[in-house]
Amino acid sequence: MQLTNPSPSLHNEDLAPATERKWGAFSIFNVWTSDVHSLWGYYLAASLFLLCGSFLNFVIAIGAGSLVIFVLMSMVGNAGVRTGVPFPVLARASFGTFGANAPALVRAIVACFWYGAQTSAASGAIVALLIRSPGMLEFHQTSQMLGHSTLEVICFFVVWCLQLLIIQSGMETVRKFQDWAGPAVWIAMLMLAIYLVIKAGTFSFGAEIPQDVLLKATADAGVPGVPGSPAALAAVAATWITYFAALYLNFCDFSRYATSESALRKGNLWGLPINLLAFCLVAGITTTAAFTVYGEVLLHPEQISAKFDSWFLAALAALTFAVATLGINVVANFVSPAFDFANVFPRHISFKRGGYIAAGIALILYPWAPWETGAAHFVNFIGSTMGPIFGIMMVDYYLIRHGKLDVNALYQENGEFRFEGGWHIKAFVALAIGMVFSSILPTFTTILPAWWGTYGWFFGVGIGGAVYYVLRMGAK
Template sequence: MSHVIPPGASSRLYNEDLAPTEHRTWGFYSLFAMWMSDIHSLGGYTFAAGLFALGLGAWQVFLALVAGIVIVFVLMNFSGYAGQKTGVPYPVLARISFGTFGANLPALLRALVAIAWYGIQTWLASRAVIIIALKIWPELQGLTENNFLGESTLGWLAFLLMWSLQLLLLRNGMETIRRFQDWAGPAVWAVMGLLVVYILVNAGWKISLDLPGGTAEWGVTHAFFAAVALTVTYFSTLMLNFCDFSRFAPSRKAVRTANLWGLPVNFIAFSVVSVVVTAGTFTVYGEYIYDPVEIVGRIDSIWALLLGAVTFAVATLGINVVANFVSPAYDLANVWPARIDFRRGGLMAAMIALVITPWNLFNSPVVINLFLGGLGALLGPLFGIIMVDYYVLRRQHVLVRDLFREQGYYTYTGGWNQKAVISFIVSAVPAVVFALVPLFGALSAFSWFIGAIAAAAVHYLISRNDTSLAESVAAAAAEEADPGAPWTHVPGRGEPGEASGGRGTGRS
């Protein structure tokens, strides 16, 4: 792997994939399609119906979804604008607050969550492949009756097929991924449209939207706000690394408009359709079916089964690529830029996801609840620190070139900002406790918010009088005012989102 390193940059911090991009090919539609791919998944399908288990009625669930996704929209814009302005991916953006080498802490924590779910989602997508295979070739049933490392021969073959298909997206890096997302998200909408019409026609257009749920253990008000918080938490991973995608956007307006249509509008519409289809299954089949693949499987048509299963397999790949593939590819590249680029990082993530046998993770309540639940609780503190540092303490003034230097404003102590680490530890402990300890069950849904707010507050209080921070802000503001500054990338001088004065050699 070879690339030209700009003057002053370090091979320990720089490669072309991590560098500020100059390829602004992700316009409104590509970002909007990315959100469709993220939301149009089996998890997204069942999410809204799952909120009824909190003890809420249809209107309460709807209002909670609206409130939650509006908060997500606002917070996602913060991450998106930062990526669009600096042109750098999440692990490089984290260098601003955590330090040039300290950024590996938030990067690897995000990567761990992503790789585990990458394997799990790939395995879930393979379930649709098995349904198709057995429908077309019933004689394959014999391949489902053995067991090797917790999975049958047919299960392994289906998993390896979906695993391999995702590696094809590595061919041209982010550009191949963009082209995949451009059609994957809308394809699911087309099938969902057919599915909702089929269910409504067979139900005689008479359904009840009040799905069966649980009881509000701590009252309806608590259940409502818990539903709002869970909606935000559902998007917590991408709130950290949405800049991996928005860095390729031509303007803030493209980011904002795509987020508006892709999040509040698209998410609410998809949630409503999901609830309508789930509710209709009771009228049609006499029971509530929460898995759309199973609904399609009950349609007496091999073509309907093929269309539905293929579509939902594609949908699962879509969310996997967006939420669980791109992030670890960049995060692992950040560890050793001289040897690991985006493609190698993605390949490493895929290999790890394979050897951990994700079906065993998914089938273990201890792993899902403790390991992944605990890691998920750590994402809130990371978001709080990175965003308060960028928007409040630095007021968006960053010397991008220093993010790739071993001696610069973001070196701190040996490449680590100890104040950010302290802020993270202090806030991460209560976030994990509230998320996992049964005694604090009433607060578990709010662990992301607790961690994010606590981390932001602590980091602000202990960093606001930092003289080196003030110096870096002044230097960055001065350089932004100088169009002739060397090796910098500061979009936004003149028209929003225009790159100016850069020699960064980003590759999309």
């Protein structure tokens, strides 16, 4: 749409409503293959698969969770198609023209942290391949730099640079990379799964893994209860849904480029419930077959590839998951902070410059590698505010405004969304109350039951959204 006299403090070319819309169903589908098919995603998918206890339970728990993800992503995705604006601009409708910077920066902080973590994971897969060579292994063990081995530093920097090349030409390059990487990763994953199943001589769903071994291996997945029990299945579904908390906010960064709501719906249908079920199934079967072959529960794909006798298979596994992890980094942790930082200072920061800032922060953090320490708990705590933010934004868009938004007013400093000096106090009150129940009480107190934390994001969405609705409707 054509904007009328947008305020320079709220507008630049990258933040403006999308005018070039070339993302069809296939490109939207590959947003999800890029987002899920990573080292971290594989670990979680394999863990949740094994904790289901049987194939039927897997279909019920992961299937139900994936359908919920589909519905939620369609909600925020449709808002992106209709308005054409990125997440920080859409947030202005509920948080105010300048207040929207607060949720945007929360998302950016979490994304910068995980940008470094995912880059480290991708480079780690390359390192695991290279040290199969005795010479490289010796170099890895004897040469140090910045608190890491020199080989790790070199691989991290190379992967870091590759990601910058992907976004060098903007969002259209991101689409082309995803359209190539998504299918390539699927082909490689299927090859690895078939190889291990043939080598194992059996096709199974993890029932033969001793329960004590299984629980120890999957402890970090955060799923309480006995594998296959109703409590465990509910926690599996909740954990799977919560894994996408960041993308619920900024999926409109991508859906704004979709050709239509129909294309978005088709891409989401194939990319979410269908693709998620298939990915979890392949990850689970591969992990189960690896247990039969090697006698260990290997939930991380680089652990499996390290066992391969074949250099070709080891290289295929390492490169597959390195590329896949680059995909999720670009989708979840580069595009988002690029728009978020641009939204804070649109006169001075473009999409590309915002992305460079995010990548630069990740590079600065690397010597300390906070993602390998307790700092991850801090970032997860900050990230838990995403539940209330999502609840507030969706209540505002669908229940308060009934899916109709004056897009031009989102770029007006003194327009409809100025509220109290550019800040919507009601939204921040709802955010604070939602945070109390989604993160503060379950993290720092024992007032709430132990299981509450597993569903904290859901309580944040429900309570934050409900409080916002009451405050808005009570003012009428």
